[in-house]
Amino acid sequence: MDEDRIKLLNEIGFNDLEALIYITLLKKPNVTGYKIAKQIGKPVSNTYKALESLRTKGAVIVDNSAKSQLYMAIPIAEYMDQLERGFEARRKKLEEALENVGELHGQEGIYRLDNIEQLYERGINMLKSAKDVVLVDSKDEGLLKIKPTLEKIAKRGVKVLIQGPDIGIEGCENITISEKVYENPYGWFNMVVDGEQYLSALVKENEEGIYEAVWSRNLYLSILTHYSYINEFIVTKIMGMLKAKTTTKKISDEIKRIFLEYYLKVPVLDKVKSIVKLG
Secondary structure, X not given: OHHHHHHHHHOOOOOHHHHHHHHHHHHOOOEOHHHHHHHHOOOHHHHHXXXXXXXXXXXXXXXXXXOOOEEEEOOHHHHHHHHHHHHXXXXXXXXXXXXXXXXXXHOOOEEEOOOHHHHHHHHHHHHHOOOOEEEEEEOHHHHHHHHHHHHHHHHOOOEEEEEXXXXXXXXXXXXXXXXXXXXXXXXXXXXXXXXXXXXXXXXXXXXXXXXXXXXXOOHHHHHHHHHHHHHHHHHHHHHHHHHOOOOHHHHHHHHHHHHHHHHOOOOHHHHHHXXXXXX
């Protein structure tokens, strides 16, 4: 059990010895460094160095009122709150210092994303920049990650069309597909924002990582992906309407509506035309 706890503490910056000492102090607070060293079977000098590091981190406090220094671990919730406040303060300073460094919109390559956290953070930031039309194709796990952001951009007038399970995302239009599709152990998380940038990912079972994920701001590839998704979404919509025995007239009207709202209203198309000298 302690091995698992140590691994979790490693993830927030504790080395193995610091994590072991911290756990030991949670179990039995107000003890000397010497007693801790004997209890965990580590050299006294190394134990005191680790205790000083934990004190500097703010994870351990010291009682100097007795003859010998007594150590106590800060509860993990309090320590995490402390880390969070410190991170937010550093984040603000960094964002202010680096806000205008470099040219964000000059990125035309195809970039690989390496982990699940990076994937969803990139997706959320893409959505925040949306102005006109967003297309999303995802299983429910991915949709839940971006649901609050989707609802916010929908409120400010961005048209959002989702192919995936209907999880009740307010202000967004949803096209559902066969339940059998969602039985696949892997997941997917795809989106296009304003036809200007796209994100495409294949996610491992239980969100344990990603097989492959790419992001690009290449205009030609982004608009091509946008129109490819629209065509796929329309086919899915037609299949559902046919299954429901919808009339040909209603199917035709629905196709025209989707084309008008999501296919033609992408301003970036004019930019692509100018690039390839078609306009």
